[in-house]
Amino acid sequence: MQIPRSALKDPRTGNITSDPQIVKDIIYDFYKQSQSAVKPKTGKYLSNKAPRHYPWEQTQAPNPFELESHITRDEKEGTREILWLHSSIMDQAAFHECIRSLRNHKFPGLDGVVNEVLTMLPPISAKLYTSFLQ
Numbered sequence: 001m002q003i004p005r006s007a008l009k010d011p012r013t014g015n016i017t018s019d020p021q022i023v024k025d026i027i028y029d030f031y032k033q034s035q036s037a038v039k040p041k042t043g044k045y046l047s048n049k050a051p052r053h054y055p056w057e058q059t060q061a062p063n064p065f066e067l068e069s070h071i072t073r074d075e076k077e078g079t080r081e082i083l084w085l086h087s088s089i090m091d092q093a094a095f096h097e098c099i100r101s102l103r104n105h106k107f108p109g110l111d112g113v114v115n116e117v118l119t120m121l122p123p124i125s126a127k128l129y130t131s132f133l134q
Contacts, residue, residue, distance in 0.1 A: 092127070104116050
């Protein structure tokens with residue numbers, strides 16, 4: 001059996017065909033399927049048809065005008081106590097542990113001191129630095 005040069009295998013039937021109309025339909029179906037959207041749009045663009053979940057409509061959303069979050073709200077209501085970093089950093093062991101865990105080549109903090117300087121501080125300077133933080 002000799003197959004013509006413009007023959008294709010029909011994926012629906014599995015037969016090889018050289019009929020120009022069927023070949024055209026096979027090519028059209030292939031490209032239509034390969035270029036179709038992966039997840040077609042639903043068409044629900046109006047707010048009454050597609051529900052929106054905006055962050056400012058959440059019940060626990062912070063109020064941007066009062067600079068209040070759920071943490072500060074809980075502290076104000078007395079249901080939670082905030083553990084501030086400066087109270088635990090005054091402990092010399094905690095301070096040295098924090099200093100040892102610092103990475104090099106990072107941007108300095110608000111005090112302008114880079115991590116490389118902090119890691120090279122002698123113990124007496126570390127005590128002075130913690131007293132400076134108080």
